[in-house]
Amino acid sequence: MTTSQALLVDCDTGVDDALALLYLALSPDVDLRAVTTVGGNTDARQAAVNTLQVLELVGRTDIPVAPGADRTLRGSLPHYATHVHGDNGIGNVRLPSPAAPPVTVDAVDLIIETARQAEGELSLLATAPLTNLALALRREPRLPEMIRHVTVMGGAVHHPGNITPLAEANIGNDPEAAALVLEAGWDLTIVPLDVTMRENLTTATQRDLLAHGSAASVFAARVLDVYFDFHEEVALPYRGSACHDPLAAAIAVGHVTPLLAPRLHVGVETGDGPARGALVADTRGMYLSYPERADANARVVLETDGRFPERLVERIRTGGSAAA
């Protein structure tokens, strides 16, 4: 018998957030308790609308969705990524307006309340700037004791950044928030660009999704057009994309077991110089197979097998009903 895992996702939906949500919502062993959104790829409200639309595609109108912070801890707007994710955040694909609006409770309260109700069983997955999580830690300092595990998609360790030479978007958009989350003392896994850039969606992925013909698989295929345009232009030598948030989702729920994930001390650069927003992972033990040091605060995923995209497609194909 499979036990279902209670999970709250904090995201900035986002093409790859949308695919991660589909993956999780279609996984029978995942109990998706709530989704909160934050400014990142788009503003928090648009991200909440996108989330509701995506969840409705697979009939999941039961999941509360709450928009949260639109500004970083320092009070600035994040650098929206419409050039990556399209004007509406979901690849300019138009979906029907959601049947129900987001819940009226604030995202930070929803995180705390969901944790409280789950009595130690709730895990968090953050696929966006960490502002909501940082605010939740400020509002409820006992949150780390209430949470089972935290997985964060973000940062770059032995890999270049994607918004600056050193900073990745989710960490770099709100470094002060990331610093609070890294220092909170909870059981933490980080899924950086080192692995998400090496799990690649391709035109074959798109073809397989389209061929299935369900509402979810056709959406998943179409949403990749704009995303592939961006990657082809600036990031990859072929038409395709990285697989950031879905990979983090699969690691969070134990569907992907990393090949290499040492426990390291990880900090974040919060100064205003060129390294602002960079993850500072202590990888000095790399030639000694990363012996664990006393100050380690996170498990950092450095290698996966590169085969997750096949499983993502399979989940979306088999989870949703095929075209009639």
Ligand code: BDR
């Ligand atoms: C991360 O930034 C966002 O644009 C993506 O949705 C992902 O969470 C990758 O750097």
Ligand code: CA
């Ligand atoms: Ca995201």
